[in-house]
Amino acid sequence: MPASQSRSRAAVLHRLKPFTGQHLSQISFPLGGIGTGSVGLSGRGGLIDWEILNRPSVGSSYPRTFPVLWVREKGKNPICKVLEAPPLPPFQGGGGGDPHLNGEGLPHMDSCTFLGEYPFAWLDFKSRSLPVSVQLEAYNPFIPNDPEASGFPAAILRYKVTNRAKSPVQVTLAWSVFNMIGSIGVADRDPAMRTVEFGYGKNINRLIDTGSLRGIHFCTEKYSGDHPRAGDLALVTPNRDVTLMRCWLRGPWFSPMHDFWDTFSTTGLFIDHDYPPSDENQSDAGAVGIRLSLKPGESRDAVFYLTWYFPNFEKYWHDCGQAGGCCPPAGGKPVWKNYYASRFENALDVAERLHSEEAHLHQRTQAFHQALFGSSLPEEVLDAVSSQMAILKTATCIRLPDGTFYGFEGCAPMSGCCEGSCTHVWNYQQALPFLFPSLERSMRTADYQYNLREDGGMCFRLQLPLGSSPNDFHAAADGQMGGLIKLYRDWKISGDDTWLESLWPRARKALEFAWVQWDPDQDGVIDGIQHNTYDIEFHGPNPLTAFFYLGALRAGAEIAEHLGEFESADRYREIFRQGATWVEQNLFNGEYFIQQHDPELAPMNQFGPGCLTDQLLGQWISSLSGLGDLIDPGLVRKSLKSIFRHNWRKSLKDHANMQRVYALNEESGLLLCSWPRGAVPGFHSLTRMKSGLESNTRLPHTSFSRGWWRRDWKSCEAQETVSMASAATPGMNSNAATIMHGPCLPMACCWLVPGSSSTGEPG
Incomplete structure (x- = not known):
């Protein structure tokens, strides 16, 4: 033409x-x-x-x-x-x-x-x-x-x-x-x-x-x-x-x-x-x-x-x-x-x-647009998903000489912010694995090839140029255990056994590092010092790292069994069983999951009896990856309702936030944590709101099953979190900001699209 x-x-x-x-x-x-x-x-x-x-x-x-x-x-x-x-x-x-x-x-x-x-x-x-x-x-x-x-x-x-x-x-x-x-x-x-x-x-x-x-x-x-x-x-x-x-x-x-x-x-x-x-x-x-x-x-x-x-x-x-x-x-x-x-x-x-x-490129791009916008997904979901997948086209994302995908956490005005395809931050995003799975696999390959240290601990920030020595900072429990879940997910999406076999020895070493650093008695409970996505250290058992660990154990068991390592698979499953039982019996307070720690020994920034919005993050990612329920789904449903009830704010005009400001005035959002039963720590870093966290709680309040947008969209919790988060960015006050421009975290919302889960068999 x-x-x-x-x-x-x-x-x-x-x-x-x-x-x-x-x-x-x-x-x-x-x-x-x-x-x-x-x-x-x-x-x-x-x-x-x-x-x-x-x-x-x-x-x-x-x-x-x-x-x-x-x-x-x-x-x-x-x-x-x-x-x-x-x-x-x-x-x-x-x-x-x-x-x-x-x-x-x-x-x-x-x-x-x-x-x-x-x-x-x-x-x-x-x-x-x-x-x-x-x-x-x-x-x-x-x-x-x-x-x-x-x-x-x-x-x-x-x-x-x-x-x-x-x-x-x-x-x-x-x-x-x-x-x-x-x-x-x-x-x-x-x-x-x-x-x-x-x-x-x-x-x-x-x-x-x-x-x-x-x-x-x-x-x-x-x-x-x-x-x-x-x-x-x-x-x-x-x-x-x-x-x-x-x-x-x-x-x-x-x-x-x-x-x-x-x-x-x-x-x-x-x-x-x-x-x-x-x-x-x-x-x-x-x-x-x-x-x-x-x-x-x-x-x-x-x-x-x-x-x-x-x-x-x-x-x-x-x-x-x-x-x-x-x-x-x-x-x-x-x-x-x-x-x-x-x-x-x-x-x-x-x-x-x-x-x-x-x-031809226009025709194919238009076909994708029509498939997405011609679906029955609510407008609020379409807005959230389509706007945040655009981050893949920003300076947040780089492709290295061999094609490896690399990402900052986002961008400051003149520089990338927080280098290294940070494992615990890139846990959240769900755009790349389902839209461009080969690029997501390149992140797994680089992670295990370059970030693994001799002791099995992993640097959670990939150093450049590729081949540079990893730093010796703390391993991040949520990032390292999340890597096992993502390895399983990416294998299920691709069906590439050869790729899985090439990475499994190093991934197995990373999984079993938990027994050195965080779970030395191998009872399925992480209770050591755990660096995590908030750039702090949690002391003692808590749901954030617990569910990542349980998901990693289940992923490891599935992979080991598929590759014929039956003794390892049985071992992982037994540790998983013990850990899941302990978490249900000791961390659930009747409403939500809490942290156990000794206030006299632990440093500041513990959340203790607080209701952490990210408490189910490991369960959420495991569900999307096809690993199913890690614990009693009834407890998960109660926790989700509690997160919404205690942490959702329709307006922030009366909320006191002395930390980074991601939303203010009449904007709405989820706080990182609240303390509905009192015992608020004297100093902590969890009272702020952060864009993207809504996505891992926009789950059905009846089940972790996919297809909730057809069955449960009219539940007030699901509809309000998506609708209000979308309304918070009307084009005149801000974008989906965290501390940066083009942050990867809000791409968490891309799971809302049907088909964004790896629940089938490889291939």
Whole structure:
């Protein structure tokens, strides 16, 4: 189908509500591949959060980077507008006025609506003065079980322009993009003259026409080879009638913007400026315009591919922080190749491959969208699941040179936050194992290959580059035992006995480390000192680590039996039986499961008789993995009801939280812990709320069985936790935040989709 024709959207089923007005202000819809970085589509229609340069850049924008629309109806004067909704307050400019480098002071569209149903975003722009309507479909291929097809470093922007007038119209729809090569990202929207940055220099913008694509190739002559800032971008289109400008006018003060706007707004064309490579600390923007002629009532598409290629990933956080400094080493910070660098030669190669496959990729992505949004799942579930799976396309996630998937816990504004595919944090997420199981298996392989120490303890943060020695910090009980459960789950999903056999000796060693560190008498009860996901140490038996241990024992028994190690299987089952009985008889207080510890001997941050929201986390993950009930399901049901009754807050306006703030005012959520029977510890770290915890308590209050959304959705607990958690992120106050941007933990909600459990036989 020629790019200029309009792709039909009639068959697209929309289930979610669109955003508009002030509710657009906090939207950033990631466009990019898994492990490639991404750029965010803002709620107004611009591009922000430029995280394509191998590190996060939350809130970043670049100068002279915005879309513009020129329209001339036959017999009338042309109209030109920035193709975005108007800028939203607060307007916080510098000494020279409010921001202006992205056309903030130019005419804009009257408004737009933003509908995000991941992996697609649709924007509908409105302007009373224009004789055309404009809609945007933005996406990057997202095809479950195909990480290669879902791994293009690209953003696809497909605009549909419709002539609403009774006369023919001429249209030019254009994007201007800044050559940002040499930058490491800008962490705010400060209006300072950001055309100047120390990393720029010798940047050059080239016109290209490959026959199938035409546009601008953004390059540099300053960086090459293995330099971390080496790379290129491309802004191209398959549309044939174009107007191109390599560089904006190089001039003082506001003359570049005057030249750009005065020329384009009157003619709908660009005047090309052919300059030599930029001076040191300088760079240029270039522009690609697509020209359309529309008869009355006619619709045509204008398609842009924004592609990038920054192959060299630098371990920018490589610094031990110790006095005197043992890091970075004399050779500098480690640098390795992104996985996508093994698939593509440069940004133009990405664009050519993407264009040749895009029709099929779009069809497959749309099939996934329709399967998800065409289901009978409630809208609140669809919103939770689809929005959080987008985290896989952010800078939180990396693919290492051999394709191994690696993840931070999330992202700070300019860096990954909490390195190492942290085992106890990545326990929560349920997107990767069911959408891209081969990538999840790569995490298991790396974990057992590189994190296992001689004594069987495991580093819970994978050190990079791969092959680096694991650190000697405490093993995390929930992370290490959770690894056994996930190994079982990933084997059941894949049916790959060879893979299982290759990892089992090391996994068995990790399981039996519990008998050294946490359960030396092998009675099935963890009662040693247990580092855990709260970055503290629990002392004594408690449900968080107990259920992970029981799940690991059952997983170990199933694996050992399958591999013919019957004595080991029997041993694991006997320890499991003892432990499960003890937990039922000693940790359940009639309402929920508690911690037993000696307050005189244990340090602060114990929860004792408190009601911990995560108390059933190990049971939840075990159930999803096909391991069934670890204890009496009746006790589980009582605990779930107690968690909701004691820890759910419809409003936090009267809740005192002296710790990290993840929700406030009238927002709702689950507290990490409460003490309904008193005996609140003098100091603890468990009174805060954290996004994502709702997901492991959104279980049926009658059973752990799947299919609850059909049978038990109308239970007040299930409906309210999902609905209110979704309502807490209306696009204007915050996202599903923890201490970071793009956190992996909220992907816990992806279990809500039917089929997200490995209860069948391998294969």
